[in-house]
Amino acid sequence: MTGSGRVTAQARERDVDSGPLLSVRDLHVTFPSEAGPVRAVRGVDWELRPGEVLGIVGESGSGKSVSSLAIMGLLPDRAHVSGSIRLRDRELIGLSDREMSAIRGRRIAIVFQDPMSALTPVYTVGDQVAEAVRAHDRRIGRAGAARRAVELLDLVGIPNPAAAARAFPHEFSGGMRQRVVIAIAIASDPDLIIADEPTTALDVTVQAQVLDVLATAREVTGAGIVLITHDLGVVAGFADRLLVMYAGRVVESGDVDTVYHRPRMPYTLGLLGAIPRVGERGRPLVPITGRPPSLVDLPPGCPFAPRCPVAIDACRTEEPPLSPVPGDGHDAACIRVAELVPAGSTESTVDLAARIYHHDTEPVAAPAPARHRRREAVLEVVDLVKHYPVTKGAIFRRTVGTVHAVDGISFDIAEHETLGLVGESGCGKTTTLMQILELAPPQAGRVRLFGQNVATANKADRRRLRRDIQVVFQDPVASLDPRMPISDIIAEPLRLYGMPADRARARVAELLRLVDMSPEHASRYPAEFSGGQRQRVGIARALALEPKLVVLDEPVSALDVSVQAGVLNLLADLRARLGLSYLFVSHDLSVIQHVADRVAVMYLGRIVEIGPADEVLTAPGHPYTRALLSAVPIPDPVVERRRERIVLVGDRPDPTNPPAGCRFHTRCFVFAGLDERGRKPCLEIDPALTPRAAADHRIACHYPQVRGAD
């Protein structure tokens, strides 16, 4: 592995006189289990030079996290680790817990996925950073450490660091907590920072900020970074080199540009083809069928062979080693590398993925996008309001404030149309959905479903409406009753509306086939299925009563990329076949743009921009939409590095006390660039949604961006 990555100047300097910072040789990790040994990592080799960023990518269960835990010495005692992990010239395998702790405190820093559990809830943030400072340098003294802690909090971009140091972790948002964790990582001036899915739990706008802070951390400490993620978009702009892991082994590795632009292992190709990309609407994604193999008793041969579209008999006899791709500076573990791609081919990754996976990438013929206005609206929401009282006191409750969860939003969905509702967590998306789904009279405003006002609907009307509006939840594990076989789960709505048992059974089989599952699995329990399959069961249940409108609440955000592609394709296909309308809620703009005809962007209980997807996503008018779009990671390192990111400052304001005037002005970069007179309307007048040139595109901003100008 001799990939030559983009290396910072500082790191290159160090590189001259020293060898690799970390080298992993033939690492094996095996866990005992009732079913036999689970070989989670099976012979991994790589090295990391000082100042370099190594991205390790893979789906859940690929061994990426286990190998990083092995480096940190955090595996449980029952795990059997063999091979060699050397930090500079120190062998880490076989060290006692005590010795390892010393190394973790001073030389290796760790940034975990969940920043809440990484911080101690009962100490102030400042104390925790200071503790890390003192652990590194005892001589600094308490006062010195506290001062240094404030400096570090400032460095990672926490506003008003002196005050923040006295705050407790729960007073911070997720993004701020992750910054604190990074500050702690910097405090010990480590040689190596291991970041395990550091941005997965965060909103997309905050993701960009945290990656920037990680980059700062690298500059300040000159440490090498190992970034572990399942998201190929996140690593594209940040990593120098990339390892793709599958079933406990590295299947492709190399310089980040090479891996993205000339991937050679079919698995990597599949992963890259499965990502929805901004600006490629309607193109079916390339899903990888099947599921990762069990790591107990792996069959001989390439572990990817059962899912590989180009596997031949030879693939099933021996596992291919990671070997250099001829004429190309990277390695791939596939025996058919040379055959798949002719030397000097300039085919794009996406096309190549589609060709290899025999997947049609012609856009699905979407139902003719006739003029939105002319068609009948299945759902019409006008000035919907939902406020929650915040109460205090156990016996005598008193209201101390109001959460403005949804604050006057209006939108509609026409027949056969998909409306994408986008926004960060806490913007009121879910509240809006629940308000619509409950069919309860709203606090203010109006909800009309299929022409019927829900506030005036009687019991029989409601029952009829419930048939026509169905929901698919985000978490496929939580949304299926674990104690029911899936046949009962899918049959529940059918039986509820009076279908006799034998007809319901036939219908269940039909529905399972509709979502590409085998009816013979009907008597199994949800726990026996993978996440993607469970989500399909959830979709089958939603479709059981032949609804007209399906509400999809983040239906793919809990799934692996390759599985996500399959579910998205299925949804697109079902919509075309059954003439459904979707209300598709997501925080992920690349998913939204892939499925939606129209897009509504929500911020703090309001819709700030709404319009046809092509318009909103190619010519966004509201600064918030622009920021969201610019935060979407692009799985292309060249584009990703070049592009100017709009990084929003700060966090979303407290919804109990939304800012006066325009709600977005506290984070708005347009506002920041205005003079005092220009700012006046933003501070005083709440902007209404006003139409822009294209009739159907409306924006709530005093200074919307004009098309074409930038």
Next chain:
Amino acid sequence: MSIILRDDASAHPPDSAPTPRSSRGRLVLRRFRRNRLALFGVLIIVLLYAAAFTYTWYWPWSYQVSDPNAYLSPPVAAHVFGTDKDGFDMYAEVMRGLQKSLTIGLLVAVLSTGTAALVGSVAGYFRGISDRALMWLVDLLLTLPNFLIIAVLSPAFRGRTWLLFVLLLAAFSWMITARIVRGMTLSLKEQDFVRAARLMGVPPLRVITRHILPQMSSLLIADATINVGSAILTETSLSYFGFGVQPPDVSLGTLIAAGTTSAVTFPWLFFIPGGLLVLTVLAVNLAGDGLRDALDPNSGRGRRRQLRAFRKTLRA
């Protein structure tokens, strides 16, 4: 049990799929029937019942007739369980006692656990006024001394059927479980599958019985099993207040209470009724465990995982 189920499914070649009849009730029954130990437990209960209610047909002695030739006789051929100090045949006594105690134990268990499940889940699911009213009742019953109430009430019950026992015992043993059930309901209610059912328009009581209570079947079954044993024993102390099982009639509880003092000197007086109590509780336990496993698709996971891995190798 699930192992065999999965085999059934995988035995069909893909896509020749005859749609299996597979509602939850059917699956649970099938899984229960596959559990030998559970069936054994059910068998013991049935046998105990049969032996207890038919002993007059096959046994020469009655619990009311004493044998003047055998006082405190240890188990011998004529009196297989021995006799007590008044010459009553212990086998007849024990069988007579079982008639009552089995029914008391099982009924109290079902009633008290059922009440707990119903009250707890209704309070937790509906919240609001019904929650406050029911929890107020629970707290009240928990703080009042049960025996005092029973003592005060006992004149009213004197001379009535001993089945009133069952109601009284059940009335004072459900409260703590109800509180636990309420707590679990509160968290289950927020789960997406409950929300999904609600949004589908499933009526509240059906949501509770179909989606919420099955999730706590382990707790409820364990609770019911414990209640069987404790009800049989508590019944003795209630008899003290002078209603229900009164001498010369006997129950397993009164026999055990009477035998306690002579446990060392005349062990059969204590250990035989005691052993039967243990046997009853054990049988209920086995059946309960079987029911729990049948209801819980995640039980016996290790074995299933093993099988899955094995099948994967076969397929590859």
